[in-house]
Amino acid sequence: MEAGRARLAVLLFAGSTLLLALGGVLWLVDSRDAADVLWLVGTAGGLAVALASTAGAVRRHRPTVDVIALLALGGAIAVGEYFAGAVITVMLATGQLLDARADARARRELRLLLERSPRTARRRVADGLVEVSVDEVATGDTLLVRTGEVVPVDGRLLTPATLDESALTGEPLPVEQPAGGTARSGAVNAGAPFDLLATAAASESTYAGLVRLVEQAQAASAPFVRLADRLAVVFVPLTLLLAGGAWALTGDPVRAVAVLVVATPCPLLLAAPIAYISGLSRATRVGVVIKGGGALERLAAARVIMFDKTGTLTRGRPQLVGTVMAGGDLTADELLRLAASLDQMSPHVLATSIVSAATARGLDLELPTEVVEEHGYGLSGTVGGRQVALGKRAWIVPDPAPAWAQRARRRASLDGSMTVFASVDGEAAGAFLLEDVIRPDAPRMVHGLREAGIRRVVLVTGDRADTAETVGRIVGTDAVNAECDPGEKLAVIHAEREADVVMMVGDGVNDAPALAAADVGVALAARGATASSEAADVVLTVDRVDALADAILIAQRSRRIARQAVGIGMGLSLLAMAAAAAGLLPPAAGAVLQEGIDVLAIGLALRAVLPGRTHTVTLPHADVVMGHELRAQHEASLVVVEEIRAVADQISTQAPDLVPVRGLLDRLRTVLLTHEHADQAQLVPLVARALGAPATYALTRTHAEIEHQVGRLGRLLGDIPDEGAQPEDMVEVRRLLYGLYGVLRLHNAQEDETAHSLLPPAEASRLVSSRPPAEPRA
Incomplete structure (x- = not known):
């Protein structure tokens, strides 16, 4: 639909401009009848487009300035002012083209959600395994979920499992679930293969519900009234009153047409889209993609901002933040080097963090040998002739746990961290603490948002309350809503929308419904596209959340420049309307004058492409x-x-x-x-x-x-x-x-x-x- 609208706008602009130009050439060579025919065709085309646009606005019960263009084109045909009508059509086509580009918003597709949905499941039967369609899974079936696979349906674990539930809760750290625990569809098996007893069909499971939430949120999104349409409520009646008065007082319909010609609201149709397109260009240069002029207007108007925690205010991936040593001659650096050398063979997310930390320190890693993975417990192998093992405390440190191990678990509990215990040559050597740390630019970003006019900052997350409260205090939020599932996030957004324009910032599949439901959805996509970027109005392509403050400043400046250009342009148009009503401007001269006003309004609007005040500091x-x-x-x-x-x-x-x-x-x-x-x-x-x-x-x-x-x-x-x-x-x-x-x-x-x-x-x-x-x- 959007592509068709864009193609129609291009065809209308090209056709109307060609007809106007050819008619001008014919008029100059004294073929005036032929020129009038071409201009009449151009006017008729503009009339058809204006009629369709006005009819669409009436169906949606929305005000529109297109009714003035409709009357002006119809009047031009009625009184034989075909040149004026052709000029109006070119102006209308230019506005349609720019408006289509400025408002071309990416479809809020569910493509990535649907692509990620499991298509098949492995069901255990008497003689082994059989692969079936996920829609054929029934309650009570026993399924095998292999490493790296998405859990196909909700179920109860028959064996222990390590699950990555970031797509559902946003929490980046894997969750250890014992036998008898629950697993939700959409989670990823981050550990050894496990057996699952299905407790729901695919259509009734968590992931299917997440997809439905996105669909419902999109359907409920209210349209945003454009600047031009809002001003039409005042401008259209004023224009009709002036044109009707000129006709009634003089009995000359040409004067009424002249008023309508110069009243054609091209500063509204051209200046605002140009200012917005310029703003979109400026935002792209700071790493922010704003999906159209409507999104830019809403971004400028937002006064409440809501953040997901994981990947937005925090890094979104576990990082090594501490080491507790058991004592002995082994240093922390050497223990990290041995552990990272072994973890090179593991795809686990925590192993990646340990390897990355050792690499950042410049430690020399060795390739391990005799690597063995004990499913559900950990990893062991030989590094440089030393036996190294990494995993759970119960596997590394025998009971009763010594004081250092208790201290490590206590610190992890207080800080919301995960622990990986290590042994060297059969002796427990220490524990690594891993945590999803706060982005260094998050507090500055929140300050920048408040300076940009944001009145309320809210953290809404599926993470634990204590962890969420800590993050909220550090970055400076006004409220924290923790342990929220996607449906509860929607309820919080709807409550906040009752008071003001709401912006939601998130990262990941689980945020897609909230982004679609908010007035402005902002997704972080620096590490790759997700369903959240499909559902969002604004996408940050750089891994810095403080770019959002720049985007708001750019949006506000673009809207301000658009209003200035529109105000000056419409003010001059009002003066021209008065002159036309007084008989000082015939329709043809009025059309040319209106073009001059348009050029001035466009020049004013183009200021939005120039650099303005931003939050980001550029260092030499x-x-x-x-x-x-x-x-x-x-x-x-x-x-x-x-x-x-x-x-x-x-x-x-x-x-x-x-x-x-x-x-x-x-x-x-x-x-x-x-x-x-x-x-x-x-x-x-x-x-x-x-x-x-x-x-x-x-x-x-x-x-x-x-x-x-x-x-x-x-x-x-x-x-x-x-x-x-x-x-x-x-x-x-x-x-x-x-x-x-x-x-x-x-x-x-x-x-x-x-x-x-x-x-x-x-x-x-x-x-x-x-x-x-x-x-x-x-």
């Missing part, structure tokens, strides 16, 4: 290079930050030992403080140049506090003899270390949000795609 090339270098040093220093907590955790008042603390102090001075001094000398001025000096005050203060705390630790250790440390000495050392660790976590979060988020998207993505095992965030 030299600052970008320096920022990358400092960011690499920052990543390296995070190893020392993690060591602070590890050393503090191992301090004992029963057997005081200051050797690890003294070694840590040496690394704090040579690695950490060296980096902090470089940051103060180079990064702080960089931020000041980009954001202004006040943005650096907190960074400077924490740099001073870090150096102060390291100095206090040095003085304390200097007062304690190597032999004969007392329990109260160890308590004081541990207190200082935990305090320093807390300051560094906050400081690293400040650097991420204030400085590192300024780096260009491609480079920033490359540098932070894999976070090393430290805990830099609160």
